[in-house]
Amino acid sequence: MSAVPVDTATVGPPTTPQGPRETAAAAARRRLSRPWASLAAVVLAVLWTIPTLGLLVTSFRPAADINKTGWWTVLTDPRFTLENYETVLSSESSQSLAPSIVNSVVITVPAVVLPMFLATLAAYAFAWMDFRGRNVLFIAVFALQVVPIQVTLIPLLSLYVDINVSGTFWAVWLSHTMFGLPLAVFLLHNFMQEIPRELIEAARVDGAGHVTIFFRLMLPMLKPAIAALGIYQFLWVWNDLLVALTFAGSSRDLAPMTVSLLNLTGTRGSQWFLLSAGAFVSIIIPAIVFLSLQRYFVRGLLAGSVKG
């Protein structure tokens, strides 16, 4: 215990008559006799957790059991197996989802890197360079966020056929890049404007060009913002169904996890042993990325809200 630095003021007897300030909600809740409030909260939390828990438990049950008894029977008859995950992940089995896991990775990495880099370049120009029509163009880019991607799919598909990239990863990468740009440019532009003008001007006086400023000054300073946005784009691309369905289709060579899982739900006689394990493989990867990069996520959000 002694190794842990302890704030004596909080451990010792209360020296001030006033406790921590109470928020409106806390006050409302305190008045709503505590036990009922707690009970309601617990009920909601359980309701929200049961669906995920059910499928998670199912993914570890033998395939034969899944279709015979409910997952809650593990309480009385616990039988677990890793077979479902082996089937889903092995490269040999014909029911394997391994190819689509690889496809998801191959689709996602460039579909995050390309728009993020291009958007950072454009945001820099909109924030710190002078050129004709800058404001009009920026407002246009901002406004284009409202375009639902459905409006663009069919013409883009025929465009890809014309330039011979239909049915390749390029069609998917390009689409995600195009669709991700407006929001990324807009948000990165807001972050860039927070950087003090004196910094940029001092660099300009020292004779640094825009390319130098961009790489030496902007990229390092914007790392948290870029990482935060990158996580958004990653989650969006990894979880996307519509773009993948349209441009990658159901082929084993291109289809990502979302499409493969969708196709599995379509087959009659629901293959729950594949679906449950497959769903959790697709869920666990963004969860890991999110958790491991959460630091950046929080810092990036703070950087945006606290003026420097």
Add this chain to the structure above:
Amino acid sequence: MEVADKLVTMAVALVAFAAVIGAVLLVVHLLERRGARHVAWWFVGPTLLLIAVGLVYPALRTIWRSLYDAAGTSFVGLGNYTDIFTSGDQLVVLRNTVLWVLVTPFVATAVGLVYAILVDGARGEAAAKALIFLPMAISFVGASIIWKFMYEYRFFDPDVENNPNQIGFINQVIVWLGGSPQNFLLDSPWNNFFLIAVMIWIQAGFAMTILSAAIKAIPAEIVEAARLDGVSPLEMFRYVTVPSIRPTLIVVLTTIAIGCLKVFDIVRTMTAGQFGTSVVANEFYTQSFSANNKGLGAALAVLLFVLVVPIIVYNVRQLRKADHR
């Protein structure tokens, strides 16, 4: 394709991208050294080009295409739009979309708000919030699979002794309570509500997170003053909490409404729009790719565009207001 081939394809793409951008920036750098002034276009050019080719041009072409028939050969004016508002099937699609947009935002926001208040300042607040927030990290396809399993139905005959076990949790609860299991995804229009439940399950966490932050930002003085006046908890909620977080509430409601207008993944995974559950975004896909009626598909996409714009404009205005406070 083998795994290695795919990874190589990806690496080549990344290297090619880096090489092109690197070369361009090197040229710009050298130009700047020689005193060139107008280098901005090199920075914004690629983005503007991609947005023009990927969003502006396709959108215009889709609008134009929506004025033509299924095959795209004869001009039909607003015929496809008249179809959407007169044909029986399409009216069901419109009705469902209205259901989604009216029900989901309010229920999800209400649940999120109540939960935020219930756990505010309680012990284990962070963990309690994480449980509700968890569904947000799951893809819509994953969430739909989770719920499809909840709704799973096994044939049940109330007159027989040996019915098969229900493996869907909801139907098992019904059996425990002495009722007959239902095939939830089959009976229109009620099946729509079971699809909407999935969206509510996902969006409540979003509403809770944003609203919780707003609630914590209410000045303590206001709360204290109200309490000295002896207001009841419900009055506190009605006259202090809700008015203080009103701008945030509106932003949350409209954001979820936009998500509901564009909802596709859930409907596609749960029912593929069968059994009277299609919505505009799903019907666009069905008409464009399965029914091969690209004219009607284009009109549905444009309709989606038209419906989304006012909500987004309203949302952005409210967001500005919320920021200025």
